[in-house]
Amino acid sequence: QKEVEQDPGPLSVPEGAIVSLNCTYSNSAFQYFMWYRQYSRKGPELLMYTYSSGNKEDGRFTAQVDKSSKYISLFIRDSQPSDSATYLCAMSGGTSYGKLTFGQGTILTVHP
């Protein structure tokens, strides 16, 4: 079993939809959680960063962490075609401190 599981999709939604991207993990020591966005043929860029449990909002993006369920989510409101990309969750903490453990990535397409 992988330490971090992420549904690879692909996910296709109409413009304006609310998108929910999710990751589950097994290592209860993880305490730093990130979401990266990767456009085609580019490197990943940081989208959201959260520490421990709770919510964090940045514009149309909301990151949620539920440590009790070992579950993190990224919500995108009013999705736009420019949001079409691969979204990667990543986390670190405990004995893996110093390294990030990534999910497989979810391919999202937002069509006009």
Added chain:
Amino acid sequence: DVKVTQSSRYLVKRTGEKVFLECVQDMDHENMFWYRQDPGLGLRLIYFSYDVKMKEKGDIPEGYSVSREKKERFSLILESASTNQTSMYLCASSPRRGDIQYFGAGTRLSVL
């Protein structure tokens, strides 16, 4: 802005060739990383370094070596390239262990 620069965007090499992938960061970060990214497998850590002249094996170090002679530069070396090393290679740096990683644009390597 943090800048992580990878020397080549695309490389084509022959089986058995020695290949050097170079990465430079301009933010005085202590930590640097090399990943490869393959469809369905996500990002996999090859090697990382916490300081000059230090290196640590990641999850898939076989067939690779690294060099970090200066803080800003981290090189990935394929001693004898093989076709199964055809992949997207991503370099990253971070200011602290377990912290956000900043990625380069990637090098797409094809080994024929």
